[in-house]
Amino acid sequence: PTLLDFIQRLPKAELHLHIEGTLEPELIFQLAQRNGIALPYASIDALRAAYQFEDLQSFLDLYYAGASVLITENDFYDMTMAYMRRAQQDGIVHAEIMFDPQTHTQRGVSIQTVFSGIARALREMRNTAGISSYLILSFLRHLSEEEAQTTLTAALALREQYADLWLAIGLDSAERGNPPEKFARVYARCKELGFRLTAHAGEEGPASYVRDALDLLQVERVDHGVRSEEDPALMQRLINDAIPLTVCPLSNLKLCVVDDMQQHNLARMLQQGALVTVNSDDPAYFGGYVADNYLACAEYLNLGRKELAELARNSLLASFLPANEKDHHL
Numbered sequence: 001p002t003l004l005d006f007i008q009r010l011p012k013a014e015l016h017l018h019i020e021g022t023l024e025p026e027l028i029f030q031l032a033q034r035n036g037i038a039l040p041y042a043s044i045d046a047l048r049a050a051y052q053f054e055d056l057q058s059f060l061d062l063y064y065a066g067a068s069v070l071i072t073e074n075d076f077y078d079m080t081m082a083y084m085r086r087a088q089q090d091g092i093v094h095a096e097i098m099f100d101p102q103t104h105t106q107r108g109v110s111i112q113t114v115f116s117g118i119a120r121a122l123r124e125m126r127n128t129a130g131i132s133s134y135l136i137l138s139f140l141r142h143l144s145e146e147e148a149q150t151t152l153t154a155a156l157a158l159r160e161q162y163a164d165l166w167l168a169i170g171l172d173s174a175e176r177g178n179p180p181e182k183f184a185r186v187y188a189r190c191k192e193l194g195f196r197l198t199a200h201a202g203e204e205g206p207a208s209y210v211r212d213a214l215d216l217l218q219v220e221r222v223d224h225g226v227r228s229e230e231d232p233a234l235m236q237r238l239i240n241d242a243i244p245l246t247v248c249p250l251s252n253l254k255l256c257v258v259d260d261m262q263q264h265n266l267a268r269m270l271q272q273g274a275l276v277t278v279n280s281d282d283p284a285y286f287g288g289y290v291a292d293n294y295l296a297c298a299e300y301l302n303l304g305r306k307e308l309a310e311l312a313r314n315s316l317l318a319s320f321l322p323a324n325e326k327d328h329h330l
């Protein structure tokens with residue numbers, strides 16, 4: 001089989017995926033029309049042509065603008081179904097999906113609408129395609145601690161209704177200037193409530209943010225974490241404690257976290273024994289779904305089939321699945 005076939009046939013988990021980042025320009029236009037929303041782009045191609053980012057913030061501006069077409073329960077369902085069908089093609093057997101309720105509640109969309117549409121698609125795909133999934137409710141770190149607490153309280157009213165899916169908490173959006181310590185109390189509350197914990201750290205922010213995510217937020221997994229290498233003692237800790245890093249190579253390239261793919265440190269961290277995984281982050285914006293990310297690693301980092309299989313295996317090991325379900329896939 002071709003290398004793409006080989007990659008697509010590896011059973012794998014997607015662990016770093018923002019559902020709002022899967023909105024393709026075609027669907028943005030379709031939803032805008034359905035909801036009577038005017039877009040500041042003349043065409044699908046004009047919107048796609050705007051996807052040239054110089055840093056995380058320049059991307060986030062377009063990502064929040066794109067998400068503004070999501071109004072109804074059906075919109076969230078359609079977005080999630082489109083992603084899950086695409087993930088199925090890439091051999092995803094389990095997806096841990098981040099969603100940003102604040103992006104929607106700030107626009108007057110209820111948190112129930114957000115949960116309901118996403119969950120309906122995930123349950124349908126679990127029942128019809130056998131793909132399992134979990135939801136990671138992520139707080140926007142550019143907003144206040146108080147706003148995160150209010151969002152958590154509102155979401156907790158729905159916890160029983162979505163207990164089969166929502167089991168983890170994440171932290172995303174603008175990293176620099178919004179360090180982990182800002183959310184220490186929110187995370188302490190989430191841990192007390194029994195949620196699994198992850199957070200973006202060490203994407204644009206320094207290695208110290210990764211250390212603080214571990215020490216102050218008590219996360220068990222780090223999203224991105226590619227700047228951890230700048231602190232060798234931290235890197236050794238990640239290796240010794242087998243703390244997973246959910247790395248997103250094409251994202252790092254598009255957001256200029258790395259200058260070119262050959263310089264990405266994923267292969268080096270894997271070689272050193274870190275529990276690194278390959279993920280797609282915001283595939284509609286970064287030019288590739290998960291198999292494209294594996295393919296880019298193969299091509300630019302000279303990873304062979306053995307290493308690609310190891311990365312796929314790592315994704316299942318690093319998931320929040322119970323041990324018996326991991327074993328079933330491994």
Ligand code: ES4
Pocket residue numbers: 018021056063172173174200203251281282
């Ligand atoms: C994100 Cl790449 C990235 N980093 C931080 N927050 C995000 N939200 C969506 N994509």
Ligand code: ZN
Pocket residue numbers: 016017018172200223281
């Ligand atoms: Zn991300």
